[in-house]
Amino acid sequence: MRVVIAQMKHETNTFSPVPTPLARFAHGRAAPYQGAEVYEAFKGTGTAIGAFIDLAERAGAQAEFPIAGNAAPSGPVEDAAYETMAGRILEAVTRGCDAVLLDLHGAMVTQSFEDGEGELLRRIRQVAPQAPIAVALDMHTNLFPAMAQHATVIAGYQTYPHLDMYETGLRAGRPVLALLEGKARPALAFGHRPMLPHVMRQSSLDAPNRDIQARARNMEKDGALCASFFVGFPHADIPYAGSSAVVVTDGDPQKARRFSDELLDMAWRAREQFIYRVDPLERSLARARQMQGGPIVLLDHYDNCASGGTMDTMAVLGGILDAGMEDVCAFAVCDSQAVEQMKRAGEGARVTIPLGGKTEMPALGLKGVPRTVAGNVRRICNGLYRNEGPMARGELMDMGPSAVLDTGKVEIAVISRHVEPHDIAAFRTLGMDPAKKRYVMLKSRVHWRAGLGKLAKAVVECAGTGVCTSDYSQLKFSRVRRPIFPLDPDAHPA
Ligand SMILES: [Zn+2]
Numbered sequence: 396m397r398v399v400i401a402q403m404k405h406e407t408n409t410f411s412p413v414p415t416p417l418a419r420f421a422h423g424r425a426a427p428y429q430g431a432e433v434y435e436a437f438k439g440t441g442t443a444i445g446a447f448i449d450l451a452e453r454a455g456a457q458a459e460f461p462i463a464g465n466a467a468p469s470g471p472v473e474d475a476a477y478e479t480m481a482g483r484i485l486e487a488v489t490r491g492c493d494a495v496l497l498d499l500h501g502a503m504v505t506q507s508f509e510d511g512e513g514e515l516l517r518r519i520r521q522v523a524p525q526a527p528i529a530v531a532l533d534m535h536t537n538l539f540p541a542m543a544q545h546a547t548v549i550a551g552y553q554t555y556p557h558l559d560m561y562e563t564g565l566r567a568g569r570p571v572l573a574l575l576e577g578k579a580r581p582a583l584a585f586g587h588r589p590m591l592p593h594v595m596r597q598s599s600l601d602a603p604n605r606d607i608q609a610r611a612r613n614m615e616k617d618g619a620l621c622a623s624f625f626v627g628f629p630h631a632d633i634p635y636a637g638s639s640a641v642v643v644t645d646g647d648p649q650k651a652r653r654f655s656d657e658l659l660d661m662a663w664r665a666r667e668q669f670i671y672r673v674d675p676l677e678r679s680l681a682r683a684r685q686m687q688g689g690p691i692v693l694l695d696h697y698d699n700c701a702s703g704g705t706m707d708t709m710a711v712l713g714g715i716l717d718a719g720m721e722d723v724c725a726f727a728v729c730d731s732q733a734v735e736q737m738k739r740a741g742e743g744a745r746v747t748i749p750l751g752g753k754t755e756m757p758a759l760g761l762k763g764v765p766r767t768v769a770g771n772v773r774r775i776c777n778g779l780y781r782n783e784g785p786m787a788r789g790e791l792m793d794m795g796p797s798a799v800l801d802t803g804k805v806e807i808a809v810i811s812r813h814v815e816p817h818d819i820a821a822f823r824t825l826g827m828d829p830a831k832k833r834y835v836m837l838k839s840r841v842h843w844r845a846g847l848g849k850l851a852k853a854v855v856e857c858a859g860t861g862v863c864t865s866d867y868s869q870l871k872f873s874r875v876r877r878p879i880f881p882l883d884p885d886a887h888p889a
Contacts, residue, residue, distance in 0.1 A: 410756075449565075461486065492523065501538065582645070590881075592669035594702060607665070626669075679857045695711040705861060708861045773806070778793060778795045797810040
């Protein structure tokens with residue numbers, strides 16, 4: 396048996412000015428992993444592609460690894476990057492295979508295609524009409540019909556923070572291998588409801604998504620091969636942004652349809668609970684200053700790089716500095732120029748530098764506004780670390796050249812590549828200990844809870860600026876299907 400195993404992951408924020416060339420998929424290297432490098436990089440990791448590798452080995456299959464690319468969220472993927480990655484996958488499939496196992500995100504928009512994954516699957520189907528295709532997807536999938544029509548099996552994460560990447564790979568891959576052995580006949584149903592759940596209300600640790608995902612897991616105990624509810628990614632102005640469901644059963648399309656509709660109806664009934672109400676920044680910081688104990692997480696949720704944020708807006712950090720708050724650590728400002736200046740000055744040096752605010756955000760009509768910050772340069776490092784987990788355990792991460800700027804009151808991580816703070820190893824690499832701080836400012840929305848949730852005594856959500864704005868009225872939607880809730884409060888399923 397011969398299988399093609401590949402990864403091509405990107406969550407595209409169509410409002411983000413951050414470019415997405417091939418190098419962004421390459422974990423800081425010149426090109427994405429290929430061939431044996433893929434095996435080396437992902438064997439034994441808590442990722443979907445790690446699960447595919449294990450499944451193939453257990454089945455005694457010969458595996459080919461044309462490419463593994465995973466880029467931090469940003470603007471539309473450059474055509475050249477997409478064609479390189481899709482082209483390698485297509486070449487491997489064209490050489491002949493019994494199955495294709497794909498670790499995708501599900502929200503990839505390219506310069507030419509609003510549905511990057513659907514286009515990839517359509518091309519695979521052209522050269523391998525019969526080969527079963529297993530697809531592992533992120534919960535933030537924006538599901539175009541082409542994806543569900545061309546895939547044999549789709550499984551999405553059932554946790555947010557995403558702690559079940561490996562299990563999702565198993566859920567997607569097993570039914571396809573069972574099909575090859577004549578032991579299963581996957582039947583897939585999918586659907587949508589016209590709603591854009593707010594990212595700040597999507598965590599599976601809280602209702603309503605906790606209950607919807609629990610029901611999906613129960614469906615898998617009740618005969619579904621895999622059941623997935625996708626919250627969707629709203630910062631993408633494309634027709635199929637928003638929530639969807641995919642259920643795969645063993646030879647029972649009616650049951651798959653019934654289960655899929657049930658998940659979608661649960662979400663639709665809870666649509667009001669998926670709305671997020673924004674508090675003004677001044678009020679949030681004032682509330683944080685009155686709180687006792689710590690660490691108190693100050694969440695800069697408008698500038699989350701894992702939703703395409705530039706990770707360099709300074710509104711929240713500026714508010715913290717203006718208020719004179721003490722015993723703070725902040726992760727992170729992505730500013731390679733600032734890191735260079737700090738490196739030139741050297742560890743221990745005193746510097747005054749323009750920090751952050753280097754990126755314009757034309758989709759929101761915002762200019763970058765740097766903030767002049769004075770402090771001591773602490774710890775300079777190459778920014779490489781391996782995730783301790785529980786999220787994407789074992790995966791090598793790359794913050795690029797990094798340094799810590801210590802103002803005396805605030806320790807600021809300054810990094811060169813976008814990495815969301817979801818793993819304690821990111822802090823350790825920089826010599827920072829958030830557990831000992833009174834306040835921890837994070838440019839994150841939900842994933843921080845994976846590695847840091849346990850140490851937070853309280854959380855204060857801080858509305859800054861950025862292309863992950865939690866205020867939908869700041870985003871100009873023109874391509875998303877309408878009506879859609881809550882942009883159109885009277886939206887209703889067709
Ligand atoms: Zn996600």
